[in-house]
Amino acid sequence: DVKVTQSSRYLVKRTGEKVFLECVQDMDHENMFWYRQDPGLGLRLIYFSYDVKMKEKGDIPEGYSVSREKKERFSLILESASTNQTSMYLCASKDGLAPNNEQFFGPGTRLTVL
Amino acid sequence: QQPVQSPQAVILREGEDAVINCSSSKALYSVHWYRQKHGEAPIFLMILLKGGEQKGHDKISASFNEKKQQSSLYLTASQLSYSGTYFCGTVGEGSQGNLIFGKGTKLSVKP
Numbered sequence: 001d002v003k004v005t006q007s008s009r010y011l012v013k014r015t016g017e018k019v020f021l022e023c024v025q026d027m028d029h030e031n032m033f034w035y036r037q038d039p040g041l042g043l044r045l046i047y048f049s050y051d052v053k054m055k056e057k058g059d060i061p062e063g064y065s066v067s068r069e070k071k072e073r074f075s076l077i078l079e080s081a082s083t084n085q086t087s088m089y090l091c092a093s094k095d096g097l098a099p100n101n102e103q104f105f106g107p108g109t110r111l112t113v114l
Numbered sequence: 115q116q117p118v119q120s121p122q123a124v125i126l127r128e129g130e131d132a133v134i135n136c137s138s139s140k141a142l143y144s145v146h147w148y149r150q151k152h153g154e155a156p157i158f159l160m161i162l163l164k165g166g167e168q169k170g171h172d173k174i175s176a177s178f179n180e181k182k183q184q185s186s187l188y189l190t191a192s193q194l195s196y197s198g199t200y201f202c203g204t205v206g207e208g209s210q211g212n213l214i215f216g217k218g219t220k221l222s223v224k225p
Contacts, residue, residue: 004155033212042116042201042217043156058212090155097211099144100163103203105155 003027004093004106012112019078021109023091029104030096032074034058034066037088037108049074050097081113115139117204119216126192126223134187134219136202145178145185146203146213149196156201159187164207189221197223 007022025032031050035043035058045058047066055066063085067075074093078085091106117138124132136145144163148156162178162185173190189196199220203213 035215040217043203043215045212045214048212056210099205099211100161102158102161103146103213104158105148107155108153 004091004104006089006091006106006109008109009107010110010112012114013078013081014114015082017078017081017113019081019111019113021076021078021089021091021111023074023076023093023106024072025074025091025093025104026072027093027095027104028071029093030071031094032068033092033094033103034064034074034076035090035092036060037090043090046076081111083113085111086113087111116214117202117216119200119202119219121219122217123220124222126221128194128223128225129191132189132192132221134189134200134202134221135184136186136204136216137182137184138204138206140183140204141207142178142180142183142204143207143209144205145176146205147176147185147187148201148203149198150201150218151198159200192221192223194223194225197221 004025033048034046049055049068065077089109094103147159150156164180176187178185199218201218203215
């Protein structure tokens with residue numbers, strides 16, 4: 001059974017803290033993605049990576065950075081968390097960039113910044 | 115550009131049918147449909163490629179009208195388990211292949 005796992009389901013942090021969200025996939029996929037999901041806005045792409053040590057900005061990268069040191073692991077970093085980063089964060093992975101390849105999602109991390 | 119989904123929300127009784135639409139202003143290569151239940155990961159339903167194909171699984175099917183750049187998801191004889199938020203994700207022609215998701219359609223099926 002293929003899996004994308006995220007390190008935490010719920011996280012509460014204080015403004016200004018550095019926050020790490022971890023994502024691991026066991027499907028040997030090249031591509032990994034970080035989205036944030038907000039009510040009424042759908043899923044918005046923050047960053048993606050198509051190979052180890054490679055990263056590309058998505059639609060809303062401001063305030064975030066990422067790290068991909070190993071193929072199976074993709075980390076999202078909030079350098080200095082702010083209250084407007086309170087959201088649901090979803091990680092996904094995909095085999096190749098062919099338009100007809102399925103994308104697999106993790107269960108999400110609900111982050112609250114106080 | 116984000117595809118537009120309609121309706122935003124729909125409430126059904128068990129056994130009723132529903133249609134969810136997904137429209138894009140850009141030429142599309144493919145449309146992906148996902149369903150997400152509260153607190154869970156989005157689950158893949160199906161992919162439609164340009165060419166106007168239709169696909170179906172059990173009582174959920176979808177079509178892709180290439181001329182209109184629109185896809186429709188059809189839920190027939192809805193069941194309680196169909197409740198959730200449905201997202202379409204589109205891949206534009208000539209794009210990197212990343213999905214751009216709509217805002218979602220919340221479907222509630224009541225007994």
